[in-house]
Amino acid sequence: MIDELELLRRHVDATVDPDPDLEPIRRRLMASIEEGGAVQSPDRRHLARGSRARPARRTAASVVGLVAAAVAAAVVAFLVIGSPTPVHRAPRAASGPFPSHLSVGRQLRLLADRVADRPTPHLGAGQALYTRSDLSVLADVNNGTAQATVGLSVQKWSTATGQTCTTLTARPAQFASPSGQAAWVGLGLRIIPQPAAASQCLEGGAGAMPPDAITGAGQLIDVSSLPSDPATLARELQSGTTGIPVLDQLLADLAAPNPGFQRAAMLLIGPTTGDTPQFESTLYQAIALLPGVTALGPMTTHDGASGQGFASGPGSGQSTIVVDPTSGQLLEVRGLDDSDSLTSIAGNYLGGGALQVNEYSDQLQWLDPVGAPSVIGLSKLPAGLPVYVFATTRPGLTYDQALLPVHRVAQPYVSSFTSISSEITVQSDPNGGGTFQWSFAGPGPIVDQFMRTLRASGLFASVSEI
């Protein structure tokens, strides 16, 4: 019997050519070096995303992913415990819809004035920012063989350190016709995903990975490092050089029209930290400076709210935001290039029978933030968010020596664990110590008590929680 890593090693050994012909690649590299020897200042985006030319506009074929590529994450039916405290938003300047004769730039600058004094959430230790959005996604399977509209509710809880937990809850798929439904089912797909919710938690930090999607497992975006000068911010948003991977890499392979507008919309969607009223004001001024932005006048969102519309450019097929002209709060986003909205939950649509799914794509149709971001205490986080405890044995205690006493220490807590694993720290050294890992279903006093017990046992050099 072998463990997962060894299994993967053998799998790679068995499936990868052990003696590939590298000479053609070397020749190409050296040719590139000869041609590109003059490259003195590499583009940050090239480093992050590679240098291949992007398609001019995403097509159905270019956005394909896989239904089964989705993470069928451990599903927890979350209920928000307690009532989050809404962040009060008080307009400073005169409120109400904008007069139709105002230019788009003037409207956005007026909006910037109105948000300049608006309080923004401040996250302290022991707190989390809670946001919720409803959205609609068009899913296309096997290049038009089957299509469905999927409604999702996305809830996020983010701590000041950037750890973000996301829960997607899907509603039953909707079809344009009975034959459309038959095509969907005929591919082995469920109408109601099983389970209907998927949850995922990501660590934060400067090196954290970018999200799969705006609406997926996206992390908290720290905007404190963004420029306070609107022109500089507009330039960085447009070119994807903000230095925030979540923003810069999001659209790098799509060559979307007016990417600056889409990145600005993503900042409006959030969740963000380091936010100030001045930043929001700067953001609206920056949007005013983006090329091609147009005013759409009064608009009504899918849930009936009235707002002022702005588009990334003239004509159809543009990204659109609808904002409350009084508060500057985002009411709706439409047509955002977000082709991975379903990633975290798509696998839950797979039925148990024979699958005939080769590829799928999805397109966000609209997203409505529900309420304003709220700050809640960590003690009110939903039960079920995973907590991992790591403990590394003290020097001189071998893995084998540690196993039994560690088990005795952990035994009283076994019923609280969702998983247990352990490994020898230095695998090549039979006398090496070990790292033990326990996962809990949710935070709480039991975790603290368990960690105190581990530390008091004298078995471990370090005990940490992630």
Added chain:
Amino acid sequence: MGDVVGESATDADLIVASLDDPQEFGGLFDRHGRAVHRYVASRARRADVDDVVSETFVTAFRARSRYDRTYGDARPWLFGIATNVLRHHHRSEHRRLARLRAVPRAPEPVVDLSEGVAAAVDAASESDRIDRALDRLDDRHRDVLLLAASADLTYEEIARALGVPVGTVRSRLARGRSRLRELLVAGGQHEMDASTVTPSCEGSLE
């Protein structure tokens, strides 16, 4: 022209030398091209592998002036770039796995299959099952699992490759292994190593 840096030179030495003489960068490929190729081949569509490897080294070449020379070994840096390039190609990666899924499973051996054929069928089925399980993993978990298993990087090296804290690597590896095990069990009752579960606690878990 090129190759003036001796074999005892570190990767950092090679990279520094390539700032003056770009041809020296070829030495880095000679050292690590095969390892990067193996890693990329474990993740990308076969037709894309050479492109991804080439793009990885060209990207590294362009970024070499910002290489942190305190690290003598450039493998984590190269694998980190390869992972980013692969992410750009991730849809092709998924498509590769999609085709694997679309291929009908090998028929169960019914009668008189020689031992060799039966073993081959079992191996193909097992490989397919692992591909399916990998396919369903989150990108973050797949990254750390394959950097550990395919690229043979340590926790610290994976952390450097991905630009995340070591604790995050441990967390992702633990979750990734756990998730992979679940998927493998769900997909085919693969026998997993009991040593990855504290033995006497195992029976108590749900």
